[in-house]
Amino acid sequence: MRKIRQKNGSGLVTIPKEYLQMDGVLVDGEIPECHHLVVDYLDTGVYAIRLTQDGDIPSLREAEGIRQIVADRLLDGGAAELLEAKEAL
Numbered sequence: 001m002r003k004i005r006q007k008n009g010s011g012l013v014t015i016p017k018e019y020l021q022m023d024g025v026l027v028d029g030e031i032p033e034c035h036h037l038v039v040d041y042l043d044t045g046v047y048a049i050r051l052t053q054d055g056d057i058p059s060l061r062e063a064e065g066i067r068q069i070v071a072d073r074l075l076d077g078g079a080a081e082l083l084e085a086k087e088a089l
Contacts, residue, residue, distance in 0.1 A: 015049070023051060 004011045020026050025035055038057050040048040048066070050058050060066050 025051065 002013050004013055006012065017026070020031065025031060036052045036055075038050045038052060040050070040060065042048055048060060048063075050060070050063070052058070
């Protein structure tokens with residue numbers, strides 16, 4: 001579990017180093033300055049954090065984790081709710 005800290009009026013949360021390692025972010029165990037992130041507010045207490053790829057912001061629809069959440073929701077009978085959310089995009 002991580003703690004939210006305050007910095008310049010914003011919340012600051014660390015990303016575990018092993019996650020950064022899995023994404024190939026670390027160079028010799030350090031984080032280069034060239035990486036940028038996008039933070040999206042999805043719902044109360046739920047955020048998506050994405051690494052940009054050469055300045056491009058990867059689509060949430062392409063993220064395997066998001067696709068799995070959608071599939072689980074469909075299997076749980078939430079198809080109508082998902083269609084409404086899609087129309088709102």
